[in-house]
Amino acid sequence: MKDTQIGxxxxxxxxxxxxxxxxxxxxxLLVDFWASVFLGDTLYKSDPYGPHFTIIGLGKEDxxxxxxxxxxxxxxxxxxxxxxxxxxxxxxxxxxFMQKLNSDSNLKALKSAINWE
Numbered sequence: 001m002k003d004t005q006i007g008x009x010x011x012x013x014x015x016x017x018x019x020x021x022x023x024x025x026x027x028x029l030l031v032d033f034w035a036s037v038f039l040g041d042t043l044y045k046s047d048p049y050g051p052h053f054t055i056i057g058l059g060k061e062d063x064x065x066x067x068x069x070x071x072x073x074x075x076x077x078x079x080x081x082x083x084x085x086x087x088x089x090x091x092x093x094x095x096x097f098m099q100k101l102n103s104d105s106n107l108k109a110l111k112s113a114i115n116w117e
Contacts, residue, residue, distance in 0.1 A: 005065045009055055037089055048093070049100050058101065063094040 001007045001016065014022045033048060035041035052058065067090045074086035 003065065003069060006062050006069075009058065009062070013055065034086075038085070049097060052097060053101065060098050063098055067091055067094050 001010050001018070014020070014026055017023065029044070029046060032041065032044040033046075036044040067087070070090040071083070071087040074083040074090075077083070078086065
């Protein structure tokens with residue numbers, strides 16, 4: 001939330017109070033998501049891409065910044081070998097997000113409807 005480049009996206013979507021229900025639900029969802037990615041856990045039942053498609057102005061440079069912050073956090077928490085895995089998955093998901101944001105025909109229609117390039 002404090003990052004000058006991407007923090008505003010989180011504040012606009014989830015608010016400034018990290019103890020709020022929105023933030024708590026989001027953090028729980030993230031835990032379930034990453035547990036599914038690395039551990040094969042089956043609690044995550046959502047779509048990791050869809051909710052991000054409605055965020056106006058989200059661009060490649062924002063995903064690049066997210067990967068930087070995500071990687072920094074991973075290296076603070078995990079041993080380098082595990083942090084490397086998180087970083088690589090973060091890069092992969094970031095690339096997937098950008099591809100889907102720019103190539104999904106439904107999203108292109110939405111972007112067109114709201115005049116978003």
